[in-house]
Amino acid sequence: MNGYATINDLGDVNAQLRAFKDSDERRDAFVQDLVKRYSDLQIAHRALVHDFENEKQSRRTWQERFEVVERTTNILQGNVNNNCFALALIDGDGAIFQDALLQSANEGGSDAAHKLHTEIKNHLQSIYAASSSWAVCVQIFINLEGLAKKLYSCGIVKSVTDMYAFARAFSLNQPLFNIVDVGSGKERADHKIKEMLRLFIANQQCKHVILGGISHDNGYLPGLDQWRYDQATYSRISLLETTPSEPGFLALNFRTMRCPSLFRSEHLPAKPMNIALPVQTSMQPPIQPPIQPPKSQTLATQSPLMSTPQRQMPPILPTPPVSSGVPLVPRTPDPAPTLHPLLNNGRSKSVSSTQSNGSITPAQSAATPSPSESTWATIGNKGKTTSSYSIAPTPRRDRPFILLNAFDQRLDVPISKARASFEGLDMRIKRSGKVCNNYHIIGKCNEYGCEYDHGVRLGEGERTALRIKARQKSCPDLLDCRDPHCIYGHQCVWGSSCAYGEDCFFHATHKMDRTPVMRLFENDEIQLIQA
Structure with missing residues (x-):
C-alpha cells in the first residue's frame, strides 16, 4: 500500500456507510418506539392517577357516610334496647x-x-x-x-x-x-x-x-x-x-x-241461674176489719177527684167484682224484690220481674208506706166518707221492647201467623203497588220522596202479614240491634235446621241461644224473665 486508497478500499467504505446508515435508521426507529411507549405510559399513568383520586374521594365519602350510619344505628339500637x-x-x-x-x-x-x-x-x-x-x-x-x-x-x-x-x-x-x-x-x-x-x-x-x-x-x-x-x-x-x-x-x-288463679277455665253458664235477691223488709200494715162501701155509691161509678193528692201505693191486690158486693179486705202483700240498677252508658235502669205465668210485676219504690197510706178502705182525704175510689190498676199501654238472651243477643218477638192476612196484603199490592213498610208497620215514614204506597194504612191482618214479610230481610245490626221499632229480622226462624246453611242471610244465628231472659224497653229499663 502506498498511502492512497484503491478502488477496493472505496467499496469497503461504502459498505461501512451503508452499515452506519442502517444502524442510524434502527436507532431512530428504536428511539421513536421508546418515545411512543413513554407517551402511552404517561397517558395510562394520568388515567390511573385520576382513578386513584376518585377512589380515594369515594372512600372518604363512604367512610364519612359509614360513620354517620354507625352513629345512627348505635343510637337506634340503644333506643330499642x-x-x-x-x-x-x-x-x-x-x-x-x-x-x-x-x-x-x-x-x-x-x-x-x-x-x-x-x-x-x-x-x-x-x-x-x-x-x-x-x-x-x-x-x-x-x-x-x-x-x-x-x-x-x-x-x-x-x-x-x-x-x-x-x-x-x-x-x-x-x-x-x-x-x-x-x-x-x-x-x-x-x-x-x-x-x-x-x-x-x-x-x-x-x-x-x-x-x-x-x-x-x-x-x-x-x-x-x-x-x-x-x-x-x-x-x-x-x-x-x-x-x-x-x-x-x-x-x-x-x-x-x-293463669288458673286469674281466669275461669270454663265458660259462663248458657242460661242465668236463679238469683236469690235480697228482700226489702218493711212494716206490714195491720189487717183492717171488713168495711162495706156505702150503698149509695159503688166503686165502679166513681172516679178519683182531681184535687186528691196522689200517694205512693203498695202492690195492687186483686180487686173483687163490684157487683158481688164483696167488701174490700186487705191482706199482707207478698214481699217485693229489691231493685238492682242496671247501668247503660251512665244511665240507671230499673229492673222488674216477670213471673212464669207471664204476668208483669213493675219495678216498685223502695220507700216503705205508712199504715195509713197502705189501708185500702181509707183512700182519699182523711175524714171524708162521701166518696169512694176505684183501686183497680190503671191499664198501662204496651211499651215497645226487645227480647235478649243470656248472651245479650237480640231475639225476635214471635208474630202469630194466624192473625196475618196474606191474601188481603197481596190484593192491596196488586191494586196500589208495593207498600211502604215503615209507614204501614211503624206508622210513619221519614224518607223524602218515598216511592212506595202510603195511602190508607193496612188493616191489622194485612199489617201482620207485612211484618212477617219484612222480617225475611236481615237487619244490618242483626243480634246487636237495640231498636224496638226495627221491622227487620234478627234471627233465622228455622234455626239449626235451616236448609240454606251458610247461604242463609241469618246463618250466624243458626246455633244461638233462643231462650229469652230479659226484656229491654225504650227507656233502658230491663225486665228479667223468671223461669
Whole structure:
C-alpha cells in the first residue's frame, strides 16, 4: 500500500456507510418506539392517577357516610334496647276473670292486674334472660256492658256496677294496663286484636306478644297460621289459654301459658241461674176489719177527684167484682224484690220481674208506706166518707221492647201467623203497588220522596202479614240491634235446621241461644224473665 486508497478500499467504505446508515435508521426507529411507549405510559399513568383520586374521594365519602350510619344505628339500637316491651292482647269474651276477683270489685281489679303482671313477667323470664327490664302492656278488649249484664244475670256479681269498678281498678293499678270497652258486637274485639297484632309484630321494640282468650274462636286461626313458618316471628308469640283450646290452635304449637288463679277455665253458664235477691223488709200494715162501701155509691161509678193528692201505693191486690158486693179486705202483700240498677252508658235502669205465668210485676219504690197510706178502705182525704175510689190498676199501654238472651243477643218477638192476612196484603199490592213498610208497620215514614204506597194504612191482618214479610230481610245490626221499632229480622226462624246453611242471610244465628231472659224497653229499663 502506498498511502492512497484503491478502488477496493472505496467499496469497503461504502459498505461501512451503508452499515452506519442502517444502524442510524434502527436507532431512530428504536428511539421513536421508546418515545411512543413513554407517551402511552404517561397517558395510562394520568388515567390511573385520576382513578386513584376518585377512589380515594369515594372512600372518604363512604367512610364519612359509614360513620354517620354507625352513629345512627348505635343510637337506634340503644333506643330499642332501652324501650323494649311485651304486649298482651286479650279477648275479654274468652278470658273471664275468676268469680272471687269480679265480686271484690275495686280490690279484685287491683289484685287481678298485679297477678297478671307477675304471671307475664315470669313467662317472659323463662324465654328471655334479659327481659327483666321490659315493660308489660296489656290490652283487654271487651263488651263491658254486655259482660256486666251477663255476670249479674248469672248471679256472679251483686250489681253490674261491680264490673265497672273492677275495670277501673284494673286499669289504674298498672299504668300500661287497659280494659277497652268495644261495645256490643262479636267482631269488634276480633278486629281490634288482629289489627294490633299486625301493627306490633313488626315493631322491633315489641319483643313478645301474648294472645289471650282467643283459643275458643277459630276466626283467629288464619291470621296466626301465616306466622307459623316464620321462625323469627313464630318464637315471639305465646297463647294465654283460659278455656280448653280448639284443635286448630293446638296444631299451631305456639308457646302456651296458663293463669288458673286469674281466669275461669270454663265458660259462663248458657242460661242465668236463679238469683236469690235480697228482700226489702218493711212494716206490714195491720189487717183492717171488713168495711162495706156505702150503698149509695159503688166503686165502679166513681172516679178519683182531681184535687186528691196522689200517694205512693203498695202492690195492687186483686180487686173483687163490684157487683158481688164483696167488701174490700186487705191482706199482707207478698214481699217485693229489691231493685238492682242496671247501668247503660251512665244511665240507671230499673229492673222488674216477670213471673212464669207471664204476668208483669213493675219495678216498685223502695220507700216503705205508712199504715195509713197502705189501708185500702181509707183512700182519699182523711175524714171524708162521701166518696169512694176505684183501686183497680190503671191499664198501662204496651211499651215497645226487645227480647235478649243470656248472651245479650237480640231475639225476635214471635208474630202469630194466624192473625196475618196474606191474601188481603197481596190484593192491596196488586191494586196500589208495593207498600211502604215503615209507614204501614211503624206508622210513619221519614224518607223524602218515598216511592212506595202510603195511602190508607193496612188493616191489622194485612199489617201482620207485612211484618212477617219484612222480617225475611236481615237487619244490618242483626243480634246487636237495640231498636224496638226495627221491622227487620234478627234471627233465622228455622234455626239449626235451616236448609240454606251458610247461604242463609241469618246463618250466624243458626246455633244461638233462643231462650229469652230479659226484656229491654225504650227507656233502658230491663225486665228479667223468671223461669
